[in-house]
Amino acid sequence: MVLKVDVKLVVLEADEVIIRKVKDKPVSIKICDLIGCQTCEEPSSSLSSLFMTPPNIVIRYISRGQHYKWTAETVEVIGSKENCEALKNEINNKLGQEKERPKKLAVFINPIGGSQTSMSVYSKVVTPLFKAANITCDVMVSERPKHMIDLVSGFDTASVDGLVVVGGDGTLLEILNCLLTRVQKEAGLDYDQPSCKLKPLEVPIGIIPTGTGNGAATGLYGNNDVVTAVLHIIRGQTNYNNAQAVYSGRKLVSFSGGVCVAYGLFSDIIYHTDRNRWLKRARYVVVPINILLFKRQRQFTAKVTVFPKEQNTDSSDEDTDATGREESAATEGKDIEGSYISIASSGANQNFLFPPFGASLVSLIKHPSEFMVALYRECGKLAFLSHFTSCALKKPDAFEKDFLSTHSVRGYKVKVLSHDESPQANSQEAEINKLVDVDGELIEIVDEEYEVWNHMRIIKFYTCF
Structure with a gap:
């Protein structure tokens, strides 16, 4: 109008x-x-x-x-x-006089992510709005796989007021891993230790959602509308969010922007979707439906150790360390052993106002220092498809299913003990067993064992919520 x-x-x-x-x-x-x-x-x-x-x-x-x-x-x-x-x-x-509003931004564009519209969206939608707000931009475009890492690694974040990611969750994950790791190295911190109190990013990050998965943008802005995201960035208001870190083989293997860390069925879907690129965008629908309805559910036995927040403390968030643990709290967890088809966690918490997988996640989180992990047991194909659809539609009852149990945790460990079928060495099945899905990207783990811990308020995002 x-x-x-x-x-x-x-x-x-x-x-x-x-x-x-x-x-x-x-x-x-x-x-x-x-x-x-x-x-x-x-x-x-x-x-x-x-x-x-x-x-x-x-x-x-x-x-x-x-x-x-x-x-x-x-x-x-x-x-x-x-x-x-x-x-x-x-x-x-x-x-x-509005001090929060950015005047200069660094823009990192992934031109091949999602529907490959990032360049046109940036030129036709983003650029006119930034120009109207008198914001100047340094624009960098990735030209090959992993090129984004090189672009970010060599960029001086102190030269701009903030960073803007034009892409999806995968592009954001590459940038977060690069920046968070660099900050810890510069601070001389042993970031391979889960108990290490990590240094937060000082530069704020905005997300223009043009990827296949836009869970992080949805969590920050309430939807994946491009104009909405741009206007949040222009306003300049920021909020610190939690991040989860994934460790395996006594090393940090990846940060998570809070969307999802999963083993089993969800990582299988990502694996096979990535290997059916000939289907183009249709693979994001065809492959999951094919696996959920026509493939046998792969089961594995695992010991899951969950670490909830200590219930007998009233300490504020400022009194906790980066992983949400009070210095004086016991570190013993609760072991849960069983047969599962998937283990998945989401970083939805009170800092992530709009959880990517449904409003019900917020009610499951008991404390801002915690996040949610769900253990999936074998179930009927239609029952799981119903749950999968409810998550996509963000229905409040998505996690009220008898085949899964949820736990509010500050961290958890997974040790895969056995599989229902022992795969041959170097087979596709053996390869899949070594992979964990982190925000839509597959990360290799050591000895089928990994752990995930919460680090509080270490990423600053542009968001007015």
Whole structure:
């Protein structure tokens, strides 16, 4: 919607812009919701001015809709050039005093992720909005697999106000692993130890969701709408989120942005989906349905040790270490041994306002220092497909199933003891048994044993929630 008003009807107050319409009630726009104010270009021909009065300046602002969707609205202001120019300068001076708003960003684009639309989305949607907000950008585009790691490794994050990832969960994971590892190395920390208190990232990160999986963006913004994500970044408000770290063979093997860490059925789906690229985007539907409905559920016996928060302490989050453990708390866990088809955890917690796998996850988390792990036992194919669909649709009862048990933990360990069928060495099955799904990427583990621990408030994201 474009609103056209006379400059005399626009009043700039201390913390808002008020548009005094003649008949309808006034429109109030908070300063923090303004995107920017710019001078309009001169009409391309004199004929256009014969039929309409061209605006002198344009004010763009954020409007909030349903389902957390934000849009960029426009106010065209007409009147004397002197008054319009004065109003524009006053508005931009106000915006310049907003300390949280970024002025310069580094943008990392994955052009081949998802539907391969990242470049067009950036040029057609993101760039005009950043330009309207007077944000300049250093743009880097990956050209080959793992090239993103090289781009981030060599970039000076202190030269910008924040980073923007144009891609999906996989692209974000590469960048987080690179940045978090680099920060720990520079601080001289032994990050291979789960109990090590990690140093948080100081540079904020925004996500423009153009990937196949956009769980992190959904968790931060409430949806995977590109414009909504851009407007959160423009506003500049940030929040520290927890991250999970995956360890195997006494080493850190990957961080997780909070979407999912899974072994068994979920990692099998990722494995086979990745190997059916000839199906293009259809593989993300065809392969999971084929595995869930027509393949036998692979079972394994495992010992899972869960570490919940100590129930007899009232310590605040600030009194806990990076893994959510109080210094004085016991570190003994509870062993659970059984036969499973999958073990999966999600970093959905009270810092991750919109969990990627359903609102019910928030209610399952007992403390901000914890996250959720689910143990899946053998079940009927239709029952699991129903659960899988409920997760995708974020239904609140998605985890209320008799074939799974959930645990609120600050960390957990998994030791696979045996498989229902012993695979031959170097076979595809043997290869799959060594893999864990971390935010949609497959990570190799040692001796089919790994552990996952929560690290509190170490990633700063652009989000207004």
